[in-house]
Amino acid sequence: MRYYHADVFCKEPMTGNGLTVFIAKAFPERTVMQQLAREFRQFETIFLVQRSDAVFDARIFTVEEELDFAGHPVLGAAAVVQHEFFQEASGTVLFNLNSKQVSVFCTAQGDSYDCCMDQGPADFIYAPEPEVYARYLQPLNLTVHNIAAGFPLEVVSTGLPYLLVPLASGLEQAHIVVADYESRLAQIGAKFAYVFDVNAVEGRTWDNAGMAEDVATGSAAGPVGAYLYKHNSFSLSQEILLRQGRFAGRDSKISIRRDKTSGNMLVSGQVRLLVCGDYLQGI
Structure with missing residues (x-):
C-alpha cells in the first residue's frame, strides 16, 4: 500500500490537522487498519480502494475505533486522489463511506489543494x-x-x-x-x-x-x-x-x-501533501 501524510485546513505546511491516507487494492483486515491507525497516531487515518476513475470506497479510523464519517480525512483523501490519479487541475471525487456517499471538488493550486466537500443536508x-x-x-x-x-x-x-x-x-x-x-x-x-x-x-x-x-x-x-x-x-x-x-x-x-x-452544507479547506511512502508488510 502507498500512503501519504497530509495536512488539512492548513495555511502553510505543517499546520492544520494531520492525516494519513492509505491507497490499497483491497481493504486489509479491520484489525490491521486499526493497528495502522494506532501506529501513525493521527486523529484519523483513512483507507482508500478505487472502484472507478473517480469513485473510491473509504474507511476511516481513529486510534480507538472506526467512524462512519469524518470531515478532514475525506478532504485530505480528495487531494491525494487528485495528485495520484487525475491529470486535470481540478475534478470531483466520490467517496463511498460506511453509511453515505460524499463528493469533494478539488483544485490543485501550486503546491496545495483547495477542496470543497458536500456533506449533504444537516x-x-x-x-x-x-x-x-x-x-x-x-x-x-x-x-x-x-x-x-x-x-x-x-x-x-x-x-x-x-x-x-x-x-x-x-x-x-x-x-x-x-x-x-x-x-x-x-x-x-x-x-x-x-x-x-x-x-x-x-x-x-x-x-x-x-x-x-x-x-x-x-x-x-x-x-x-x-x-x-x-x-x-x-x-x-x-x-x-x-x-x-x-x-x-x-x-x-x-x-x-x-x-x-x-x-446542503459545503465545507472547504486547503490541503498540503507532505510525505509519501510505501507500507512494506506485504499487504
Missing part, C-alpha cells in the same frame, strides 16, 4: 431541555452561565452527530473532566460534543476520554454552520469561517457555506 436530531443542561455542561468544565443567550444546546449531524454547545464565555476553560461522557452523549443521540464561541466563531472538541484535542473538525463544521444559519447568526448568503486548533498549537480555519439550490 439533520437537527435533538434539543435537550434547559433543565438538564448541567448534565452535559459539567463534564465539559462549563456551567449554564457560559451559554450564549438565545442559543440552545442541540444535537446536529451531517453524518456524525455532535452535541453543539454554543458559548458566550469559557472556551479557554472547556475540557472533558469525566470518564463516562460518551455514554451520556449517547443518551441524546450524539457521538461527540463540540463547544464553540458564537461571537468569535471558534470551536473545540476532543475524543470522549478528553485525552486528545482535535485540531480541525470537518464533520462538526457542517453542523455548526447549519446551526448558525438556523439561529440567524449569519445570512444564508454569507460564508462562515470557523476557527479551531489554537489551543492545540495548530490554528486552523474551516470555510462553511450552504448551497443555495440544494441546502
Whole structure:
C-alpha cells in the first residue's frame, strides 16, 4: 500500500490537522487498519480502494475505533486522489463511506489543494431541555452561565452527530473532566460534543476520554454552520469561517457555506501533501 501524510485546513505546511491516507487494492483486515491507525497516531487515518476513475470506497479510523464519517480525512483523501490519479487541475471525487456517499471538488493550486466537500443536508436530531443542561455542561468544565443567550444546546449531524454547545464565555476553560461522557452523549443521540464561541466563531472538541484535542473538525463544521444559519447568526448568503486548533498549537480555519439550490452544507479547506511512502508488510 502507498500512503501519504497530509495536512488539512492548513495555511502553510505543517499546520492544520494531520492525516494519513492509505491507497490499497483491497481493504486489509479491520484489525490491521486499526493497528495502522494506532501506529501513525493521527486523529484519523483513512483507507482508500478505487472502484472507478473517480469513485473510491473509504474507511476511516481513529486510534480507538472506526467512524462512519469524518470531515478532514475525506478532504485530505480528495487531494491525494487528485495528485495520484487525475491529470486535470481540478475534478470531483466520490467517496463511498460506511453509511453515505460524499463528493469533494478539488483544485490543485501550486503546491496545495483547495477542496470543497458536500456533506449533504444537516439533520437537527435533538434539543435537550434547559433543565438538564448541567448534565452535559459539567463534564465539559462549563456551567449554564457560559451559554450564549438565545442559543440552545442541540444535537446536529451531517453524518456524525455532535452535541453543539454554543458559548458566550469559557472556551479557554472547556475540557472533558469525566470518564463516562460518551455514554451520556449517547443518551441524546450524539457521538461527540463540540463547544464553540458564537461571537468569535471558534470551536473545540476532543475524543470522549478528553485525552486528545482535535485540531480541525470537518464533520462538526457542517453542523455548526447549519446551526448558525438556523439561529440567524449569519445570512444564508454569507460564508462562515470557523476557527479551531489554537489551543492545540495548530490554528486552523474551516470555510462553511450552504448551497443555495440544494441546502446542503459545503465545507472547504486547503490541503498540503507532505510525505509519501510505501507500507512494506506485504499487504
